Amino acid sequence: xxxxxxxxxxxxxxxxxxxxxxxxxxxxxxxxxxxxxxxxxxxxxxxxxxxxxxxxxxxxxxxxxxxxxxxxxxxxxxxxxxxxxxxxxxxxxxxxxxxxxxxxxxxxxxxxxxxxxxxxxxxxxx
Amino acid sequence: xxxxxxxxxxxxxxxxxxxxxxxxxxxxxxxxxxxxxxxxxxxxxxxxxxxxxxxxxxxxxxxxxxxxxxxxxxxxxxxxxxxxxxxxxxxxxxxxxxxxxxxxxxxxxxxxxxxxxxxxxxxxxxxxxxxxxxxxxxxxxxxxxxxxxxxxxxxxxxxxxxxxxxxxxxxxxxxxxxxxxxxxxxxxxxxxxxxxxxxxxxxxxxxxxxxxxxxxxxxxxxxxxxxxxxxxxxxxxxxxxxxxxxxxxxxxxxxxxxxxxxxxxxxxxxxxxxxxxxxxxxxxxxxxxxxxxxxxxxxxxxxxxxxxxxxxxxxxxxxxxxxxxxxxxxxxxxxxxxxxxxxxxxxxxxxxxxxxxxxxxxxxxxxxxxxxxxxxxxxxxxxxxxxxxxxxxxxxxxxxxxxxxxxxxxxxxxxxxxxxxxxxxxxxxxxxxxxxxxxxxxxxxxxxxxxxxxxxxxxxxxxxxxxxxxxxxxxxxxxxxxxxxxxxxxxxxxxxxxxxxxxxxxxxxxxxxxx
Numbered sequence: 357x358x359x360x361x362x363x364x365x366x367x368x369x370x371x372x373x374x375x376x377x378x379x380x381x382x383x384x385x386x387x388x389x390x391x392x393x394x395x396x397x398x399x400x401x402x403x404x405x406x407x408x409x410x411x412x413x414x415x416x417x418x419x420x421x422x423x424x425x426x427x428x429x430x431x432x433x434x435x436x437x438x439x440x441x442x443x444x445x446x447x448x449x450x451x452x453x454x455x456x457x458x459x460x461x462x463x464x465x466x467x468x469x470x471x472x473x474x475x476x477x478x479x480x481x482x
Numbered sequence: 483x484x485x486x487x488x489x490x491x492x493x494x495x496x497x498x499x500x501x502x503x504x505x506x507x508x509x510x511x512x513x514x515x516x517x518x519x520x521x522x523x524x525x526x527x528x529x530x531x532x533x534x535x536x537x538x539x540x541x542x543x544x545x546x547x548x549x550x551x552x553x554x555x556x557x558x559x560x561x562x563x564x565x566x567x568x569x570x571x572x573x574x575x576x577x578x579x580x581x582x583x584x585x586x587x588x589x590x591x592x593x594x595x596x597x598x599x600x601x602x603x604x605x606x607x608x609x610x611x612x613x614x615x616x617x618x619x620x621x622x623x624x625x626x627x628x629x630x631x632x633x634x635x636x637x638x639x640x641x642x643x644x645x646x647x648x649x650x651x652x653x654x655x656x657x658x659x660x661x662x663x664x665x666x667x668x669x670x671x672x673x674x675x676x677x678x679x680x681x682x683x684x685x686x687x688x689x690x691x692x693x694x695x696x697x698x699x700x701x702x703x704x705x706x707x708x709x710x711x712x713x714x715x716x717x718x719x720x721x722x723x724x725x726x727x728x729x730x731x732x733x734x735x736x737x738x739x740x741x742x743x744x745x746x747x748x749x750x751x752x753x754x755x756x757x758x759x760x761x762x763x764x765x766x767x768x769x770x771x772x773x774x775x776x777x778x779x780x781x782x783x784x785x786x787x788x789x790x791x792x793x794x795x796x797x798x799x800x801x802x803x804x805x806x807x808x809x810x811x812x813x814x815x816x817x818x819x820x821x822x823x824x825x826x827x828x829x830x831x832x833x834x835x836x837x838x839x840x841x842x843x844x845x846x847x848x849x850x851x852x853x854x855x856x857x858x859x860x861x862x863x864x865x866x867x868x869x870x871x872x873x874x875x876x877x878x879x880x881x882x883x884x885x886x887x888x889x890x891x892x893x894x895x896x897x898x899x900x901x902x903x904x905x906x907x908x909x910x911x912x913x914x915x916x917x918x919x920x921x922x923x924x925x926x927x928x929x930x931x932x933x934x935x936x937x938x939x940x941x942x943x944x945x946x947x948x949x950x951x952x953x954x955x956x957x958x959x960x961x962x963x964x965x966x967x968x969x970x971x972x973x974x975x976x977x978x979x980x981x982x983x984x985x986x987x988x989x990x991x992x993x994x995x996x997x
Contacts, residue, residue: 388969389976391961399961403968407889410572417720421565425712428702435554435701445702449557450761454754457568461747464572468743472970480973 384479402475406468413464421453488629491802495667495809496644502660525741527662529748532732534665536563536749537756538614538815539621542668542808544866545757547780549764550771551864553699555712556764559866560757562719566873567753570724571746576739577888577967582980584734585826586727586880592966592980593887595957596895602902604830606879607727609910610872611823612853614726615816616917617868619857621781622812624865628785629805638857641809642850645816649824650843658735660817664810665752671807672759672784675800679766679791690769699768707928710935715870718934722873725880728818731825738971763787781865784808816850823849860917867931871913878905878937882945888967890946894956897949905941909933 387395428435428445437444442451541563548556583589587603590596619638626637648660683689698704703712723729736742767774767783770790774780785808788800827848828841836844863871879902886893886901912933922930929936957963962978969975 385973385975388965396961399964399968403889403964406968410889413572414569417565417568421561422716425703425709425716429709432701432703435703443554443700445554446557446700446761449554449561451758453561454564454757457564458747458750458754461568461571461750464568465743465747468572468576469740472740476970476973479969479975 388479398475398478401478402471405471405474409464409467409471413460416460420456424448487798487802488805491806492626492629492640492809495806495813496640498663499644499648499660499810499813502663525736525745525748527658528732528735529745529752530662530665531658531735532661532729532745532749533752533756534661534663534668534810534814535728535732535818536753536815537665537668537811538869539618539808539811540866540869541756541760542672542811543621543625543781543784544617544864544869545760546763546767546784547782548864548866549761550767550783551775551780553696554702555705555708556866557702557761558712558715559719559870560760562716563723564750564753564757565720566723567746567750569720570729571743571750574724574884574888575733575742575746578730578884579733579736579742580739580967580969580971581963582734582966584731585822585829586725586730586883587826587830589730589887590883590898593957593963594893594895594898595959596899599895599899599902601830602899602906603880603883604826606875606902606906607826608823608849609906610725610876610879611727611819611849612856613872613875613910613913613917614728614869615819615823615849615853616857616860617863617865618812618816618819619853620860620862620868621808621865623857624779624781625785625805625808625812628782629801635858638854641812641816642854644813645820646847646850648813649817649820649846661814664814665756667810668807669752669756669759671803671810672756672763675788675804676759676762676766678796678800679787680762682791683766683769693768693772694765707925710925710928711932714874714932714935717938718870718874718877718932720877721881721938722870722875722877722934724884725876726873727822727826728815730880731818731822740970760784766791820846820849863917868917871916874932874934874937875906875909875913877934878909878941881938882942886942886945886949890949891960891964892949892953892956893945894949894952896952896955897945897947900948901941901945904944905937908940909937912937 382390382392384395384398388398389395424445435443435445439447541560545556545560548559578589581589581592583592586607587600590603591600619641620634622637622641623634624637626632626640627634694700703709705711733742736745763784766787767780771783771786774783774786785801785804788797788804791797792800824842824846827845828836828838832841832845835841882901882905883898887898912930916931920930921927959978959980962976963980965975966977966980969977
């Protein structure tokens with residue numbers, strides 16, 4: 357009885373939709389696996405976002421820690437300043453540099469994981 | 483100084499190292515156990531092990547020595563060695579783990595799919611490894627001399643033998659535990675004495691500050707070519723860390739790319755705590771042990787301070803503790819280097835004639851013996867400077883290979899090979915000349931002592947130009963490789979079929995019941 361009713365329903369519901377879905381688009385993972393232009397765009401968006409973040413961190417490092425020798429060389433008076441009784445270069449390089457590097461590192465990890473979550477949501481929304 | 487305390491300290495560290503190594507012996511079974519501990523290491527143990535492996539004789543003894551001798555400009559050594567991990571974190575950590583490579587040659591092979599480039603990378607791993615090992619053995623020699631009065635070669639031989647026993651017996655699994663233990667030993671060994679010294683110095687009414695007011699010592703950038711030398715040092719240390727063979731092999735022990743990042747941040751934290759201490763030894767050395775500068779023995783300052791500041795039984799105890807910490811530094815770094823050099827030599831040079839484990843043991847023995855020979859004939863550069871030269875070679879070779887390989891699709895095999903040869907050839911020529919005491923005047927001399935600022939941009943340029951000229955030769959599986967390097971592991975994507983144990987040149991099957 358139910359056996360007789362089922363086949364027509366199956367034909368009507370799944371048949372046409374499956375065909376339409378296939379012709380319209382593939383899943384994102386298979387776009388990437390098949391190296392279609394769209395798949396490459398997805399991969400590039402991930403690589404670019406991570407590269408932008410990494411380059412940002414390096415620029416930050418270059419403009420702070422990396423700029424110190426140049427600053428000390430251009431303005432020698434800076435090297436004679438004292439903080440808490442310690443000469444400024446010793447204070448910055450002996451103490452401040454380390455927590456600074458650690459904070460930048462933690463910031464990077466949070467942002468990098470966020471980029472990866474965004475990519476995951478795009479590729480595999482479940 | 484009572485030699486007994488020092489001898490006992492060294493023996494205790496050695497025995498503990500071998501005991502923990504023996505514990506690991508029972509779990510080392512296959513080739514991949516030897517190289518990477520089969521990825522069963524927890525994140526805390528792994529971060530401590532990376533810290534323990536990284537903090538070498540240069541960090542434990544050399545930094546304080548250089549600060550005593552040269553002052554403010556030397557503060558860049560520890561800062562650069564820490565910042566190197568930040569650069570490694572942002573550009574390399576996760577993709578390198580995701581690549582699945584055990585070693586740098588594996589990575590080169592995966593990315594540019596060329597055996598020639600792989601071999602060039604293997605040669606460079608051996609070169610960098612040996613350059614880095616020589617100052618470790620040298621540091622061991624001077625430590626044992628400071629503790630017991632034994633001639634310098636004795637310490638070098640002791641370290642070589644212990645490292646070999648340990649590595650040959652247990653491989654990476656055992657040294658992971660050994661190194662995690664040694665990070666904490668090194669930290670305590672520096673922290674405890676310096677706290678006492680500072681209290682004593684304060685109690686004496688802070689004497690000797692006059693010695694700290696010397697302009698060329700306390701102010702940075704006072705010598706000739708100082709700006710060039712400082713930036714060259716910065717470039718070498720910031721970019722060299724990612725190209726050190728014993729650092730890279732550690733990333734495989736993380737579970738996935740995300741864990742690799744988190745471990746690297748933990749390492750940054752551990753290094754940051756440690757590197758606050760050596761400069762204090764250098765400064766106190768300036769006050770209490772200034773004669774070491776005149777005698778050219780500044781690398782011993784960490785070991786000399788206890789007898790100068792406190793003396794008596796407590797001083798002897800601290801000397802022994804510092805000696806133990808220094809020995810921990812030599813043993814852990816040397817073990818890591820010997821493992822990674824031996825891994826590469828056995829995989830790429832010996833594997834077609836011997837099975838995996840036998841080739842690995844043979845290569846380890848070879849690496850330690852060659853280094854021992856070189857240590858005895860080299861000219862005894864300051865330990866921290868000698869180590870930094872190995873960083874300069876790494877920054878001029880593997881840094882461009884990794885950065886361009888991971889982030890630029892255009893890198894080709896001929897381009898990579900040309901860059902490795904140009905950067906590696908020039909930087910190692912400069913470094914070898916410096917290590918064997920060749921010196922020159924003026925700008926050329928400055929470039930010889932700190933080559934990175936010249937050779938790193940050169941190597942990048944050659945790699946990019948070479949790749950652009952051979953644009954048609956992009957590797958066949960480039961797209962899958964990029965997916966493999968960058969996509970999070972939980973996504974099911976096609977990452978190619980690369981596996982380090984299967985792709986090696988004529989590699990034999992895993993040895994079944996070895997060890």
